[in-house]
Amino acid sequence: MGMDYIKDGAEIYRRSFATIRAEADLSALPGDVAGVVVRMIHACGMTDLAGDVRYDPAIVAAARAALQAGAPILCDAKMVASGVTRPRLPAGNEVLCFLDDAATPQLAATFGTTRSAAAVELWRDRIEGAVVAIGNAPTTLFHLLERLDGGWPRPAAIVGLPVGFIGAAESKAELARDSRGVPFVTLLGRRGGSAMTVAALNALADPKE
């Protein structure tokens, strides 16, 4: 009573990436960035993503070097932290999310912002040279950019992929316009999210498809 479908995980990956590379227009992207975008497409099923991607050409080299040197990954959402494939991380890197930290609600009240944005305050001591991954809240990305404007140390890379209808497009356009000197990858418009962010992190951590 079995159905006819492919059950071999490696073959599923191979055919998936072949389909993406056949359908998506990756011709404008450097090879290492294309590898990241292929995984982002894999996570959402949409090959038209490539046209909306914006990036610093240094993003892959910068993020990979940071991770190889043991940098932590600072995430805005627990789903992002949960999704990172630990065996792909080159140095057993810490994957941190402070959304549920005991200090976050008071910080949100103090700054009059969301918990997701307030949790950025708890990145302060770890952000220099870290890889930042924002896959949920536009307010997190806005708050981070404000802190960088205020003189915070620079992270090694920003994966900026908040999703949604209020502030997502605006925060990502601002990152693409001026990433405050930090290598970045982002996606213009409303699309984004935790799965796509995890896919980008997994590609940055390890070039293996």
Next chain:
Amino acid sequence: MGMDYIKDGAEIYRRSFATIRAEADLSALPGDVAGVVVRMIHACGMTDLAGDVRYDPAIVAAARAALQAGAPILCDAKMVASGVTRPRLPAGNEVLCFLDDAATPQLAATFGTTRSAAAVELWRDRIEGAVVAIGNAPTTLFHLLERLDGGWPRPAAIVGLPVGFIGAAESKAELARDSRGVPFVTLLGRRGGSAMTVAALNALADPKE
């Protein structure tokens, strides 16, 4: 040096859902299903989703009653399990994912399938009356349908939203064609994923927007 953006979380939610309801064509959906689809759209930023949704009209009542009665949620992916908003669950429901169970690799070898599909075998003792949430692997959904064809007890509801290029569209089309008597919600085509699945679960657990 602040930027101009909305920082009030409640207001962000309110405006987000208002934008979705203004832009998405939800007119063909029952009110309770529309509430689920609004959250799915919120998770991915795409208001055109509504046209690809397929569902059993009983899905919301069935899933909500099961959760209120204490049913577990059986997830294919850790990101799905991680993302469910615990305070929305009406009975402190268990949220289970067996992907990393010690038995899963051997089951995958035995059945010649992916770990994601093999983990379904470990649902056997908990599936009767449970809420199933598949947000990643098409093989998980195919394997579940095969087991239901083989006489397994019925879950209360299936949220079937695997994503991707190999088997995703096919597995969801099969669920929509014949859900084996189980109330379901799915999305035709390649789109889906863990964030959308979590959004659907959060809506099924609690009608509050």
